[in-house]
Amino acid sequence: MTADGAADSAHVELIGAAEDPGWLVIIDAQRIFADPASEWASPFWPGAWARIRELADQFGPERTLLTRWLPTADRSTSWGAYFAAWPFADVPADNALYELVDGARELSVHPTIDEPTFGKWGPQLQAALGADGAGGAGATGAPRFTVAGVSTDCCVISTVLPAADAGAWVHVDEAGCAASSAENGEAALAVMRLFPPQVSVGQGAAEEQIRRHYEECRSDGAGALEALHATAIHLELSLEDCATVLGMSGEVRRAGGSWRIPPA
Numbered sequence: 001m002t003a004d005g006a007a008d009s010a011h012v013e014l015i016g017a018a019e020d021p022g023w024l025v026i027i028d029a030q031r032i033f034a035d036p037a038s039e040w041a042s043p044f045w046p047g048a049w050a051r052i053r054e055l056a057d058q059f060g061p062e063r064t065l066l067t068r069w070l071p072t073a074d075r076s077t078s079w080g081a082y083f084a085a086w087p088f089a090d091v092p093a094d095n096a097l098y099e100l101v102d103g104a105r106e107l108s109v110h111p112t113i114d115e116p117t118f119g120k121w122g123p124q125l126q127a128a129l130g131a132d133g134a135g136g137a138g139a140t141g142a143p144r145f146t147v148a149g150v151s152t153d154c155c156v157i158s159t160v161l162p163a164a165d166a167g168a169w170v171h172v173d174e175a176g177c178a179a180s181s182a183e184n185g186e187a188a189l190a191v192m193r194l195f196p197p198q199v200s201v202g203q204g205a206a207e208e209q210i211r212r213h214y215e216e217c218r219s220d221g222a223g224a225l226e227a228l229h230a231t232a233i234h235l236e237l238s239l240e241d242c243a244t245v246l247g248m249s250g251e252v253r254r255a256g257g258s259w260r261i262p263p264a
């Protein structure tokens with residue numbers, strides 16, 4: 001640990017590499033959201049795509065899933081009005097608009113998970129993750145996965161929150177997500193940050209490792225603050241950073257400094 005309590009960045013990267021973080025789920029890396037000529041193109045796609053490729057390299061094709069949004073919803077529902085408002089998108093599902101962007105298909109060995117809904121948390125994604133295929137699942141056995149893709153304020157957030165509700169552990173890679181606008185993206189990220197410990201938001205593997213080690217300590221019988229302290233020591237991170245990720249900043253402030261156990 002450095003003098004100011006911050007983790008050495010190289011050490012954090014090694015933590016992420018040494019432990020299995022689960023799956024990577026890439027949300028809707030499709031031309032309709034990436035092509036600058038599309039009405040739905042995210043201005044942040046190029047930067048997000050660079051980060052997505054980095055993440056896919058870290059997770060590998062066996063642990064990466066790709067989703068697509070397809071225009072196959074029942075037009076007799078409110079989706080009919082939706083497509084009436086966006087006629088350019090009301091085309092057959094095999095239209096080039098709905099193809100994956102160049103280079104995406106090679107990131108996964110699995111079939112794409114195609115849904116007519118904004119959110120992709122459903123039977124297909126649940127089956128793909130699998131009860132024992134979550135890699136690094138905690139004591140509950142719930143799926144663990146990192147989310148990246150487009151758009152932060154639509155298909156990403158509407159995937160993340162139902163997954164959290166179902167008990168999954170979800171890490172949102174902020175740098176790997178592309179929003180419709182800066183304002184909308186910040187609003188969506190702010191909402192997702194309201195749901196720790198099920199949801200963490202950040203740009204690396206540290207948040208996932210904090211949650212995992214904390215849950216392991218709790219499973220071993222440690223109290224909440226004791227587990228927080230042990231996690232900070234084990235990962236060589238500041239207590240403040242760990243508390244923020246775990247949603248425990250208030251508890252730490254109320255407890256003051258008397259509970260802190262000197263490191264061995």
